[in-house]
Amino acid sequence: MPTATKTKRVAVKDIESSSDEEEFNGFNNPEPEEIESERDGEEEELERLVFGDAAGFRQRIKGFKTTEEESKGKELVLQDSDVDSGPGLETVQDADLYFIDTEPTALQEKALSAALEDDEDETGGDAPAWSDSDDERISISLATRPQLRKLRRTEAEDVISGKEYSRRLRKQFQILNPVPEWVQTATSGRPIKKRRTSGGSETSDSSSDEDMDLDGEVLTQQPLARLLQDADTITNRATTVNGAPRKRKFRPEVIDIQRMKDIVTSGPSAITCLEIHPTLPLLLSSGPSSTLSLHHLQPTPPNPNPLLTTLHIKHTPLTTTLFHPSPSDPRIFLGARRRYFHVWNLQTGQVEKISRVYGHQEEQRSMETFKISPDGGHIAIQGSARKGGGILNILDANTLQWVAQARVESTGGIADFAWWADSKGLIIAGKNGEMTEWDMEDRIAVARWKDDGAVGTTTIALGGKSEKSLGGWRYISVGSSSGIVNVYDRKPWHLLPTSATSSLGKKPQSKTTIPNNPTPLRILDQLVTPISHLAFSPCGQIMVMASRWKADALRLVHLPSCAVYRNWPTVKTPFGRVTSVAFGEVAVENKGAEGDLVLLVGNEKGAVRGWELRA
Template identity: 50%
Template sequence: MARQDELAPSHGVDGNQQPEKDAMEMELERLVLGNSAEFKRGLKDIDEDKALDLALALEDLDDEALFTVDRGPADNDLMEIDGEDDEDQERGQAAWDDSDDGRLQVSLASQPRLRKLRRTEAEDFVSGKEYMKRLRKQYEALHPPPKWAQDAMNQPRKRRRLTNDNEAEDDDVVSGADPLSVLLQNSESLVRTSGPGTRRRLQSGAVNVQRAAGVPGVQPSAITSLSFHPTLPLLLSSGPSSTLFLHQIASSPPEPTANPLLTSLHVRNTPLTTTAFHPIDSRIFLSARRRYFHVWDLHSGRVEKITRVYGQQHVQRSMERFKLSPDGLYMALLASSKKGGGEINILSASTLQWIGQVRIEGRGGIADFCWWRNSKGLCIAAKNGEMSEWSVESRSVIVRWQDHGAGGTTTTTITLGGRHNLSGFPLGTDRWVVVGSGSSTGPGVVNIYDREKWARNHQQNTSSPPIPPLPEPQKSLNHITAPPSHLHISPDGQLLAMATRWQRDALRLVHLPSCTVYPNWPTSSTPLGRISSLAFCDGAILPHQDILTLLAIGTESGKIRLWEIRPNS
């Protein structure tokens, strides 16, 4: 038993128990780790210090500042949402914009992964542009841009100074890649500002023609309708392919491609015959050999279909040929009925409602018609060569006259152009009226009449008719051996282009007022092809100062070639 007592633990504790800490060990542990009593006392001291600081800070506040009343959503909450547009403006203008994004609708509630993009639980559909904006914001929240990119974005933008000091504040420079709405809204930057001085005149004898870069690409059909915008460098073209094309007239450089395509519109099963810019607003009118026509608003992108002319359905079975008045108030629509010779329905260009009708007598029906320059009347040519002058004010034909040498021929086309400044003449302010006719066996004939001479005679004798029944033309031209199909006068009234689609390379330029044909152009090597359409552009809206006018030629093969008419050196 004594042996067992000697083997027992000397401290009288179990072998698994820790030995008791001596005084020195406990003091070191307190100094390094502290104890629970001191930790709780430290927290209490911190809370008391914060409470004392808060109490001292609130002593200087009024009682009203200590309370807030919830009156619903604050105005600044809404401004934070609208402020996202400001971030997009600071981001800069996009290099390319799809106009369809504004009409696209995306559902945020239909897919679980898109619900995080909603601002409220009830929100569902947003536009395509808003959808892209929220996706971009979500991506930037997950992947912030690096510091070097933030520094580059925070640098001040350099303002580009325009050539005109009055436009120096406008730093938006429109290019061919800009959206069409921006192009139309900032149209002032596209138009050349005319400087002081007199209008430059063309000389007879030789014309200075230089070929310009053509419109890129080949259209899928013949180009039967071609027109320039009256105030913007825009070219409109169309044909039986049912597609309308809109190009910007611009050189390269600065554009990546000369005369870039801005947009196009395809109308199914509608082989277009006539397309035209509205001279005032942003609409384009287009028609075909159908019982309807369309109006395309470039700003909104909306296409409106007009299916009937109320009260005139029996005479308006086709709407393929129309012409808009220069002031943009009226639309003259050639009727399909040939009752009594022919009819033209007059519509309001704004409401597209029928407001009047022109009815003329003439064997074979109406060959062509053209608005007066002041939009107060129409000059209408019957196929037998009888010309009728119709007044919008009186809603009647005020004078009829016969084209010279029209016996045995068929009138094909007419055009008005130029300007006279004689007052009191009841038939508008156009100086020139040009009538083209021809037969299947003889050459084509183009008669040029000077309406200024008629206006001067009418001033001297107001009791006489404004136009004699059988007037003599200023000049008769037979330089085209086929019936002329295209007659166009340049916007400044100094140049006449006459062509026919029945022969290749059949085009001539005529100087006005001398009425002489330029012999030096086109030459036998000029690549004209079979011409299907013509158009002149006013040189004042082009960026180059030394261009008087721009001639566009559309061909049966679907090509558009451009030619610059410059002053003689």
């Protein structure tokens, strides 16, 4: 028996040796044609160390096979920490410590896509209004274009269907542009739909088939409706402290001012009209592009001052757009160089077109310039007729019917006009520098006075409330075509009505303390081109003057000192050609009851930039 066993082992050894010799026969390279040069022992040893030899190569291959066979039988066993782990991991091969993470198979990837689609259906909201059947038939390669490689889930993924491509693009867009917070808040709850009956009453119905078509419209208007409902208390909290009006005091010559993030970076046309609602945090901007934009003034990051909505009126280059000042009557009046103007009701979304002023069509051939009284009761529209000077037609703001007409004698017509603070009269500036104080109650001109210098009056502005002054305004500034701005103090100007009746039975004329040629409080000559814009801050302590005929032509003036601020604007302040200016107050949550005074400037490139003014 021992002899047989020995013979068997030898036979196996001979078979292995013969198989190895056949397997590595190509490495012996026994070609007799090659003539080898004589080499010494040192050279052969060096060649073996660098390139190796057949015997060393066979030995390493055998060792690799042995290691691979042993690793197939190994199992990973989790042991408790209290048990002695033996000699440790010093003798364990690297192949046993790591594994290669392979990509998912086609079946796994298909299951993953189906799971993601199910998740999207559960959280995606409303179903799409339209589906393209070609999306299933087309294929898109994600690996060919570098811009699409970010849509891959694995490095080896390449071709996907059109539907999957659309879904991944939508998901990538939502990651880069998250939904604003005010939209999430507004759409978090489903609004109760209402339908109007023939009698005008509204009945709520959460499951009416007639209201399904209006559901999308209700959701679209919901953010603006909620803003109009809650913004009154927000703004009042920003302008009062402990129930009393908050008083801020600015110092002269140096002002603390900080630039805000641009509300609009550029637009299709110049911004010729800017206005901040006096009680609601709303900003409107418009221009010759026939489009009005409405922004929510909310300077908190990450998305300050979001755009709420826009209104486009075809073939109507807008020249004047104004808010109705009442928070309970959120309407916007839009005028252009047309025989008609529009009224947009923000609560209902209805846009009404007013085609004519009955009885005065010939005098009112254009509605491009108008102003609303501070109490919201009347609208003054500048007439197109210049016979005898100029005409203002006054309409009732609610019924939009003609009420009165103010006619002034001025060479060249009317340059500008403004309402008194108590809405009981207007001041009308003629292009020849003559100012007319017109009383709404008596329908007469109570005073006329001449601007100092009187070189081509271009615009006027009233500001700084004072109950003792004529009309309730403390200051009036008058701009001219030479770049000079005259500032007058109206505090000593009073209206002195007489109660006596003349012997002829005629109503006596009211008298005032306004001199015929008053002396300006200060003459400002910092600008050298025609003045196009003048505006006072709500507190009456800051005045801005600007000219659109020269780039960066804007200055701030402190009142009552009439000192021009010398630290702002700087040479790097990016105004451009100023086409509109507006002051307003914005509520800031982290400041409690105190808000910020903001200055907004629009330019010819369609940009709207803002600055915060701090006392």
